[in-house]
Amino acid sequence: MSDAATLDQTDQAQTRLRVTGMDCAACATKVENAVRRLPGIEGIQVSVATETLTVRHGPSIDARAIAETVRGLGYGAEEPDVSTSTDTSTAELPWWRSPKALLAFACGTALVLAYALGHVAPTTERWAFLAAMMVGLVPIVRRAVSAARYGTPFSIEMLMSVAAIGATLIGATEEAATVVFLFLVGEVLEGVAAGRARASIRGLTGLVPDTALLERDGATEQVPASALRVGASVLVRPGDRVPADGVVLDGESAVDEAPVTGESVPRRKGPGEAVFAGTVNGDGALRIRVTAAARDNTIARVVRLVEEAQEAKAPTERLIDRVSKVYTPAVVGVAFLVAVLPPLVVGAAWAEWIYKGLAILLIGCPCALVISTPAAIAAGLSAGARRGLLIKGGAVLERLAAVTIVAFDKTGTLTEGKPVVTDISGFGRSERDVLSLSAALEGGSSHPLAKAVLAKAAEAGAPVPPAFGTKALGGKGLTGKVGGLDVFLGSPRAAAERVAFTAEQEVQVSALNSDGKTVAVLVVNGALAGLLAMRDEPRSDAKAGIDRLAAQGVGAVVLTGDNARTAQAVAGALGIEARAELLPEDKQRIVRELQAGGAVVAKVGDGINDAPALAAADVGIAMGGGTDVALETADAAVLHGRVADVARMVELSRRTLANIRANIAIALGLKAVFLVTTVAGLTGLWPAILADTGATVLVTANALRLLRMPAG
CATH class of the missing domain: 2.70.150.10 (Calcium-transporting ATPase, cytoplasmic transduction domain A)
Structure with a gap:
């Protein structure tokens, strides 16, 4: 996608900008509200995680007007024609050189000077603190006015401005200046935390x-x-x-x-x-x-899918977005009532209760609450992506936690997707001879069974002599001459037409077939020389992966189009149920039946025939080596084809939801505590701003713990 505005076939243009300075969902909301008010806007996507703004709009609007609108809010925005690349990994300034850090440093320096001047010349103290406050407050007020003008009147900057100006009017100038400085420090800390979250996924691009x-x-x-x-x-x-x-x-x-x-x-x-x-x-x-x-490539796909996923909001995040739209105006209303009712009703001191009302304004800032879910979702998606677990959005990440049964495809999902030689028996010849003669006939063939025989010969170091006059007998096998010997390799039924089996040999073939194995019989000069058995074996981690799901209370079932005998053999080895000889519509029907019985179903597959069931399941998971259709239809992908990664995906989802619950508890709990202590007169403006800033930093830091998800 180009940063430049380009016209598509429907006369619709698209502009993609890199927006710097966005640290939380509240920032994204301000940008979205402002840009949406421009004429001709068709659609907007804002991603804090990738610092991008993508806008679909009519051809009448100048793309540069979008950038100017964003800059008017106090954020950085690259001109639409600065870059022709979608890469947003441009090197960032160190946090201590960012505009927010420089502003906090300037305000802090002014505050220190004000304290010093107050001691030297006490009569100038009020004006010194007023000047120190203005260093930080003027940019905040400017951003508040811009946000209000562009559709976000109840922004954190507006609440901060009202509280600081109100505190000054009632004589708490020193406290107002300190609160402004603490607010700016909090913004710097938010930026550092958000930058760490972005760097975790952006760092992937540096691997190549x-x-x-x-x-x-x-x-x-x-x-x-x-x-x-x-x-x-x-x-x-x-x-x-x-x-x-x-x-x-x-x-x-x-x-x-x-x-x-x-x-x-x-x-x-x-x-x-x-x-x-x-x-x-x-x-x-x-x-x-x-x-x-x-x-x-793998890295590009991971980054692209995570970027897209982080733009898809989870149900909890959408709920909090709706609540926050009511929450902030409600806080303003409560603060106003606290400020005016006691003086009006019981004759309390105006200055005391206005001060408390202003503190409640700061306590009620919604930043920590608003960021509680997206921070955890972004960290969870990034943690998964770094381990090959691609999850297409927060909604999918939340649904995974509720999964009660996983329906696996067999071939290429629970198994490697390619047969291997499992048994070799020789009748009057050594196993090495049987393997050599069989491999000689199969040389040059691309059939999966032929590849299995040749791979086994290479592994065993068995020689593969040349074969002459090799001929394929449709549906029966191969014939040819190897070292002057007439050799046939084919199915037991076709071999029985050439040579008689003993009762013991028939029992052996039957037992191998019962184990779900394909048997090839070798006949040399009209005599039964040996047999090979082949099967698509379970992945090395399949049993551990199924057991790991069971430990989480999640069941498993095999849904396959393969024959019942083979399916039962594989499922039996893994200790789960198998449903076999299914058409694509049968797999979809069984998923629907499981859901009707109250199960939350995840479907795991890698082929086109899995697509209907992947779409029908509560969560569709594609194995990474699968077809493009499976990857596009699925809600998530296990990039590296490990069965245990399905269990890891469920674990990640549950850890993320637990993190979200903890974040919401931190955000609301701190506010509730300081609301009570403020009304009781135990705390004032300083603790109020620390409650908001501290909660935001704690919530973000807690979310970042998800990035340390163990690899095993």
Whole structure:
């Protein structure tokens, strides 16, 4: 997406700006309210997490007017034509050089000077503190007026301005100046906390190296990693970061995937295996064929999905947004009543109760409450993304916590998606001979079963002699000559047409079939020589993942189109139920039946035939290696294909909801305590601003704890 305003086919323009200085949802609301008042605005998306503003508008509005409106609120905004990139990872100034920090420093310095001057010349004390207050208050008032002009009259800046000016009018000038300074310090702390949250996901983009060693015409040349095209061959030296998603063409090495997946142990990679951009090559050189352009690699997809997800509000966040619209005016009303009723009704001192009313204004600032949910949601989404758990928005993150049963696809989800040789038996020949002769016939075939035989031969170090006159017999098997021997490899039924099985051999074949395995029989010179059994085996972590779900009180079931025998064998090994021989509509129907029975269903799959069930489920989860259709239909994705990651996703959701509840308790609890103590005359303006600022910082810091989610 370009920052420049561009016209699409419907004469609608789109402007994307980088907006700096937004620290919480209240800031985003001010920006949204202001821009929405401009003529011709069709749609607005504001993301605090990515510091972006995306506006769809008619061609009549000048895109620069949008930037000027944002600047009028006191935020920074890049001109629409400054950049032609969607990258918002521009280096930020250190927090202590930010405009808010410089303003707080100036106000603090003026406050110290005012205290000093007050001691030296007491008669000037009031004016010194008034001057110190104005250093910080003037910019605040300016922002308050702008916000009110653009549709947000009850902003935090407006409440702060009223409280400071009111305190000055009743003679509490020193306190007013100190409160202004504390408010500015609070804004700086909010900015630091928000910056940390943004850096957690923005740091992902820095994992991909700037350059790559491209192989071309027998030589290597250094090129920008962003220029790599699909199909290009690159060399990754030991210790280098992988510059793109790809498949290993040549070489073998231990690859550290911790920066992307959180895995603590490097994984051995060899020819044919996938590698991810941003991972670190270990002890051997790798030649890699690029499978995804820079904008579509693993890191880019993670960042893009998280950015989109953070713009989708969770139900709790939407509820708090609605409450806050009533909450702030209500606080103003309560503060007014506290200020005027006691003096009018019982003749209490006006200065005392106006002071209390002003303190309540500060206590009632909604920042901590408004940020309580989005801060936790953003941190939760970022924590998941860094571990390959892509969740498309806060609503999905909340729903995951309620899941009671997970419906898994089998092939490519609970299993690796490719058969492996599990059993080898020789009849009058060694297992090594059986494997060699079978592999000789399968050489050159791309069939999954052939690949399984060849992979097993390579693993066992069995020689693969050349085969001559190899011929495929449709639906039956292969024939050919190997070393002067007539060799046939095929199904038990086809082999039975060529040679008689003993009763013991028939029992063995039947037992293997009952285990859900595909059996291939080897016949050499008209005699039964051996057999191979193959099956798509469960992923190495499948049982641990299912057990981890069970420990959380979440059940599991297998929904598959495969035959019942194979499905039962896999499900039995995992200790769960299987429903087999299902069409796509059958999977969807079963999901609906589970929901009708009161279950909250998560559906996990990786294929086109899973798309209807993924869409019907309460939460659809795509396995990362799956089809684009599955990824687009799903609400979430397990990027690295680990069954245990489904359980981790549920755990993350529950931790996030617990964090949100704690944040709301902190925000409202502190306000309730200081509201009572203020009315009772125990606390004043200073504790009031500390209650608001302190609650905001505590809420943000608590949310950031989610970023430390354990990898295991």
